Amino acid sequence: MSKLLPEEQIAKRKALFREAEKLGNVSLACKRFGISRKTYYKWWKRYKSTDFNPQSLVDQKRTARRIRRKTPKNIVKKILRISKRTRLRPERIRDQMLRLGYRRVPCMRTISRVLKRNGLAKKWKHPHKKPKYKHFVELPGQLVQMDVKYVPYRINHRQHYQYTAIDCATRLRILRYYEEHCASNSKDFLDIVIRSFPFKIKILQTDNGVEFTHVFQQVNNHYQNEPKVHALDKLCNKHGITHRLIPPGQPQFNGYVERSHRTDMEEFYRWKRHRSLKELQKNGRKWQDRYNYRRPHSGIEKLTPMLKLNSYKGYTNLIKLCA
Numbered sequence: 376m377s378k379l380l381p382e383e384q385i386a387k388r389k390a391l392f393r394e395a396e397k398l399g400n401v402s403l404a405c406k407r408f409g410i411s412r413k414t415y416y417k418w419w420k421r422y423k424s425t426d427f428n429p430q431s432l433v434d435q436k437r438t439a440r441r442i443r444r445k446t447p448k449n450i451v452k453k454i455l456r457i458s459k460r461t462r463l464r465p466e467r468i469r470d471q472m473l474r475l476g477y478r479r480v481p482c483m484r485t486i487s488r489v490l491k492r493n494g495l496a497k498k499w500k501h502p503h504k505k506p507k508y509k510h511f512v513e514l515p516g517q518l519v520q521m522d523v524k525y526v527p528y529r530i531n532h533r534q535h536y537q538y539t540a541i542d543c544a545t546r547l548r549i550l551r552y553y554e555e556h557c558a559s560n561s562k563d564f565l566d567i568v569i570r571s572f573p574f575k576i577k578i579l580q581t582d583n584g585v586e587f588t589h590v591f592q593q594v595n596n597h598y599q600n601e602p603k604v605h606a607l608d609k610l611c612n613k614h615g616i617t618h619r620l621i622p623p624g625q626p627q628f629n630g631y632v633e634r635s636h637r638t639d640m641e642e643f644y645r646w647k648r649h650r651s652l653k654e655l656q657k658n659g660r661k662w663q664d665r666y667n668y669r670r671p672h673s674g675i676e677k678l679t680p681m682l683k684l685n686s687y688k689g690y691t692n693l694i695k696l697c698a
Contacts, residue, residue, distance in 0.1 A: 381433045388418050388432040446485055453477060454489050462645055465490065470671055512543040515684060516574040519543070520632040521565070521581045523556045527644050530652060537639070537659070538564040541632045542572065545687075546672050547680040548635060550663045552655050556586045562606040569614055573684070579611060580619045582629060588620055638666075 379387065387408075395404035395415070405415050418432060425431040457468050465486040472480045481489075490496040512518045519542050526535040536556045540549045549568045553560045569576060581587040589605050611618040621628035643662045649655040671677045678686070 384434060385429045385432045388422070389429075391415065392419065392422070446481060446489060447479070450477075450479065450481060451489050454481075454486055455493055455495070458490055458495050460646075462641060466673075470677065474671075515542055515544045515547070515687060516572065516576050517544060518578045518580060519568070519572075519576050520629050521561075521568075521579060521587070522629055522632040522636070523584065523586060524636045524639065526552070526655070527640065528648060530649060530655065535652060535655065536560075537636075539632055539635060539639075540564070540568040541635055542574075542680075543631050545680045545683045546631070546635075546675055547572065547684060548663060548666055550659050552652060552659055554652065556584070558586055558606045561586045562610050565607060565610055569610075569616075576614070576616050578617045578619055580621060580629060581607075582626065583620055583623050588618075590620065591623070635666075 391404060391408050391410070394407065395401045398404055401412060401415055405412050421431050422428075453472065454468060457463065457471055461467075461471070463471065465483040468486050469480060469483055487496060519540055521538070521540045524537040524539060526537055529535075533554060536553050538551045538553060538556075538560065541547070549564075549571050551564050551567060553564075565579070583591050585591075587605070587607055589603055608618055610616075626633055639662075643659075647658065649658060667680045669679060671679055672683075675683045
């Protein structure tokens with residue numbers, strides 16, 4: 376069917392309006408003209424809103440109002456340089472470009488296309504379901520989660536472990552690295568955490584590993600009725616900290632520390648392989664400082680953990696965390 380001229384479009388739609396007025400029934404008029412009621416009211420509202428200007432009854436252009444332009448080469452180079460150096464996602468790359476003061480920063484979709492064209496984009500994963508368990512923590516120190524992460528490669532043919540403690544209100548973290556995960560190292564790490572955090576810890580939350588508790592430890596193939604006091608519990612009792620265990624087999628209750636471990640994999644472990652424990656500890660301290668002082672977090676309104684901590688009254692002008 377050939378397209379109607381503008382004059383023909385105006386005459387046809389005016390005739391539709393006259394027919395509806397004559398019959399006093401919009402539905403019947405639309406049926407005679409072979410259109411829907413929705414189309415009728417679309418044209419009638421447009422005609423009426425322009426004070427019955429006949430030119431409003433002419434079909435409008437359907438082409439895009441804004442033609443997509445090719446991303447400038449210098450912007451593409453900056454995106455690729457940041458991606459190769461940091462391995463960040465498009466959202467993080469855009470935040471970093473804005474923070475560095477770049478002009479004409481593209482949107483996340485454009486950055487994603489640039490990464491995809493250059494083979495740097497990750498495969499799409501179906502988004503996870505909304506978490507059932509959410510922690511609403513109002514003040515620093517109200518809830519601190521602690522966990523142990525396996526270093527994803529061996530150093531000198533030995534497995535090493537990363538101890539992590541994160542404050543759920545500010546996302547402030549302490550990291551330390553050990554050659555084994557055991558009760559003595561857990562106690563040593565908690566002692567460092569207590570001295571390092573500039574606030575008092577009220578609740579410490581861990582999983583049920585033997586490095587944190589003896590509740591599920593077996594003795595002579597039978598569960599102990601009254602398990603011996605763990606070294607971590609002794610230290611908690613000394614400082615007035617409540618040690619809380621999550622339900623067995625449900626790591627989602629320790630969601631903050633588990634999510635931070637994924638960030639460690641994406642932004643710390645993947646870009647460099649450490650050759651010794653000393654080197655891992657040295658670079659781990661730098662990564663800890665970057666995480667706490669320079670890296671913005673989506674969960675705390677794009678603030679760094681230290682800026683979030685300073686937003687609470689009584690925590691301004693803080694010195695750096697203890698070594």
